[in-house]
Amino acid sequence: MDDRQPTLLIVDDTPENLSVLGESLQPYFRVRAANSGRRALQIARGTPTPDLILLDVMMPEMDGYQVLAELKAAEHTRRIPVIFVTAMDGTADEERGLDMGAVDYITKPIRPSIVLARVRTQLELKAARDLLSDQNAFLEAEVARRMHENQLIQQVSIHALARLAETRDPETGKHLRRTQEYVLTLARRLADHPRFSHYLDQKTIDALVQSAPLHDIGKVGIPDHVLLKPGKLTPDEWEIMKTHAELGCNAIAQAEADAEKPVGFLAIAKLIARSHHEKWDGSGYPDGLAGDDIPIAARLMALADVFDALTCKRIYKPAFSFDDAYRIIVDSRGQHFDPDVVDAFVHDIETFKTIARTYAE
Incomplete structure (x- = not known):
């Protein structure tokens, strides 16, 4: 038969x-x-x-x-x-x-x-x-494969750009991965919070985590004598250092303008690059934004970036202990950081410690 x-x-x-x-x-x-x-x-x-x-x-x-x-x-x-x-x-x-x-x-x-x-x-x-x-x-499998391939290319490109910036600042090794994980931890904790739920849907969280490595891309434009100075910066040098926020934002904005159609994660990357050094009380830079005027993505990045900077050795300072870093961030609640973001950090401090140990230098 x-x-x-x-x-x-x-x-x-x-x-x-x-x-x-x-x-x-x-x-x-x-x-x-x-x-x-x-x-x-x-x-x-x-x-x-x-x-x-x-x-x-x-x-x-x-x-x-x-x-x-x-x-x-x-x-x-x-x-x-x-x-x-x-x-x-x-x-x-x-x-x-x-x-x-x-x-x-x-x-x-x-x-x-x-x-x-x-x-x-x-x-x-x-x-x-x-x-x-x-x-x-x-066709569905092929579309999924190509989307995955495009996402992989995108992720590799992002990390290549971010690591280009890191070549100017060699002591930050696994900083990119740690800050990505810190931002993801905060975003997941705040996704159901009434002040953040309108923004932190899964698509935005994914884009936020994807764009986080570009937060310091502007450091490519900072001269070595400022970026790599082992001691305290002079007022003039500090003004130069602060320009990395605008340099990064402008570079991403140019990439965004060159794209044939809007790229979601670039819009978030641009916000993070420009505003992750803003402070809740308005004393940050480059725009002196305060409170809810600071983009949510930048508020999460600000805490993630500071925690990593505190707990890692840099050319200008030794590493702080987890307890000291925790105390500094909690003491900055409502001043440097959004109070609710600090509360999320407090809730997930053990996760932060685990991430720091997992991706230690």
Whole structure:
């Protein structure tokens, strides 16, 4: 028997009817038979799955309508086309079967040529549906693959740019990964907070985490004698250092303008680069923003950046202990940092410590 032949399941409680159907169909198809609804369901759930079922309606114990209902209720069998074969010829009965999902309705006594024609028609339709489904599945998989590939390229590009900035400041090693994780921790904690929930949906959180490594991209434009100075900066040097926020924002804004269409994470990256040194009380830079005028993304980045700066050794200072860093941030609640962001930090301090240890230098 040709393995490519469609498999038909014929169901009828009368042996004579099974015999007539079988003789009509077996020259062209692989035919399996069941003399009850229960047996039909067993075969339909087995292997190979029937390509088409010819189902008698009037059967004892379990009629055709009940069999069809169970077929449609199961994921494995719901797509098998079913043709009702019955002695009933009432319009209401036919409508009921079609409404339940049967694809056709053949009345007894059967005429082999009619049965064969209708079976072939339904098998052709099924083959077309299966082909379309396979093509759709392939296209969906291909779209998902390309989106993943684009996201990977985007992430690699972001990290390449951020690490370019780090080559100017070699002591920050795993700073990018730590600050990403700190920002993600804060965002997840605040996602349901009434002051932040309108902004921190999953899409925005993903973009926020993706853009976080670009917060100090503007340091590329800071001269070495300022950026790498081991001691305290002079007032003039400090003014130069502060320009990295605007330099970074402007660079990202230019990239945004060069893009053919809006890129969501660049808009967030631009906010972070410019405003992550703003302070809740308005004493930060470059714009002296205060309170809710500071973008939410920048408020989260500000705390993440400061915690990392405090707990890591830099050329101008030793590392602080976790306890000292914790105290400094808590003491800055409502001054440097948004009070609710500090509260989120306090709630997740152990997570911050774990991140710091996991991605230690």
